[in-house]
Amino acid sequence: MSIQQPCDSLWRASAPAASELMPLEQELxxxxxxVGGGFTGLSAALHLAKFGLSVALVEASEIGYGGSGRNVGLANAGLWLEPDDLDRQLGKEAGKTLYDALAVAPDYVYGLVEEYGIQCEATRNGTLHCGVGKAGLAQLQRRCEQMQQRGAPVTLLDAPEAQARIGSKKFNSALFDPRAGTIQPLGYARGLAHAALKEGAQLFDQSPVENVLPEGDRWLVKTARGSVKADKVVLATNAYGEYGVKQQARKFVPIFYSQLATQPLPQDVLDVILPNKEGCWDTCTVMSSFRLDQQGRLVFGGMGGEKHYHASWATQRVKELWPVLEKVSWEYSWTGKIAYSEDHLPHCQQLQRGLYSVAGYSGRGIGPGTIMGKELAQWFAGKRDALSAPMTTLRDIPLREVKRMFYEVGAHTYHVGQRTHVLD
Structure with missing residues (x-):
């Protein structure tokens, strides 16, 4: 397999055109x-406008610039945590509330796609959580049992069926979730922006927030050339909290995640690799993900932001998983950031009266971000009494930068070790 000089993101290259927005240059x-034009902020803006509240969203760069436009595009149900772990963290009642809300997240995401005609390569053929080794199989067995106890229509596939569905003999099992699927994430973000504008929200890009200040019993959000006065402010920057809300960045560990995409694969190869076009990720400690886009490109990703080592490792790993891809070249390469909270849960915080923050999806932003944005809008509009995610106060993460480096060095070491193992 040869590596051509990678360029930009596949999602940027293939997404439908963005809405034509302007920087904020007035007082509203x-x-x-x-603050933040990703899934959470856009969903909140869309639903607030739909409920008749006036709303202005300011984005530092462009809509979907952060993790929302850079992620894998798996529209999953539920959370990263195993359901029993969720109950232990929050208690059974609160755990069930959050689990139930996010179990139907794919229904809501694909419902919005249909309602607003969002062009995002929506493919709802399920996802496969792919088992590696004895520990991976045991993990999937636990997850399957716990999810089935809660009514999820998941199925644990044995080695022959998993290998046939994935097209690789390197996996011993797979947990199939038919509720889930894949989307083109930047296309989805841009579609949410189109929908929010249609409902009457005001959106502004290229408008980094310089400060968020109390003003009497209200708030003032200031940019270089304009401002927004509001009763309530939602900080929805997630792992990209450096843009005007740096204090929030201290609450989460930012993890880099890199992806590469091949050229479109020939049909005889597509008949073997993911023939049903499920989205996939594995049970390895340093997780990998893989899926196809609608043009037949293989999109392969893993933790870490070091592009040279990541590309070299991905090349060798793909050759190991699918020998038929030996002559395929990478066409795109890009990196994003994930916001990991210490408990791997999303957190809604009331920082002060009228000032809120939602972040910490730990790599599961599509469904939870959409749901949390909708619930915030319902709450502000008086249509619900509380959010599904508990309101919490997060402390600063001690040794945050050390922990970030631990993840990065760990991913780098794993990639180099795996590459050496394959070459040997």
Missing amino acids: DVDVAI
């Missing part, structure tokens, strides 16, 4: 101001 007065 609205019910709710939102």
Whole structure:
């Protein structure tokens, strides 16, 4: 397999055109101001406008610039945590509330796609959590049992069926979830922006927030050339909290995740690799993900931001998984950031009266971000009494930078070790 000089993101290259927005250059007065144009902020803006509240969203760069436009594009149900772990962390009642809300997240995501005609390569053929080794199989067995106890229509595939569905003999099992699927994530983010504008929300890009200040019993969100006065403010920057809300960045560990995409694969290869086009990720400690886009490109990703080592490792790993891909070249390469909280749960925080933050999806932003944005809007509009995610106060993560480096060095070491193992 040869590596051509990678360029930009596949998602940027293939997404439908973005809405034509302008920087904020005036003084606005609205019910709710939102900082961040990703899934959470866009969903909140869309639903707030739909409920009749005035809303202005400001984005530092462009819509979907952060993790929302850079992720794998798996529209999953539920959370990263195993369901029993969720109950232990929150208690059974609160755990069930959050689990139930996110179990139907794919239904809601694909419902919005249909309602607003969002062009995002929506493919709902399920996902496969792919088992590696005895520990991986044991993990999938636990997850399957716990999810089935909660009514999830998941199935644990044995080695022959998993290998046939994945097209690789390197996996001993797979947990199939038919509720889930894949999307083109930047296309989805841009589609949410189109929908929010249609409902009457005001969106502004290229408008980094310089400060968020209390002003009497209200709030003032200031950018270089404008401001938004609002009753409530939602900070929805997730792992990209450096843009005007740096204090929030201290609450999460940012993890880099890199992806590469091949050229479109020939049909005889597509008949073997993921013939049903499920989205996949594995049970390895340093997780990998893989899926196809609608043009037949293989999109392969893993933790870590070191592009040279990541590309070399991915090349060798793909050759090991699918020998038929030996002559395929990478066409795109890009990196994003994931916000990991210490408990791997999303957190809604009321920082001060009227000032809220939602972040910490730990790599599961599509469904949870969409749901959390909708619930915030319902709450502000008086349509629900509380959010599904508990309101919490997060402390600063001690040794945050050390922990970030631990993940990065661990991913780098794993990639180099795996590459050496394959070459040997």
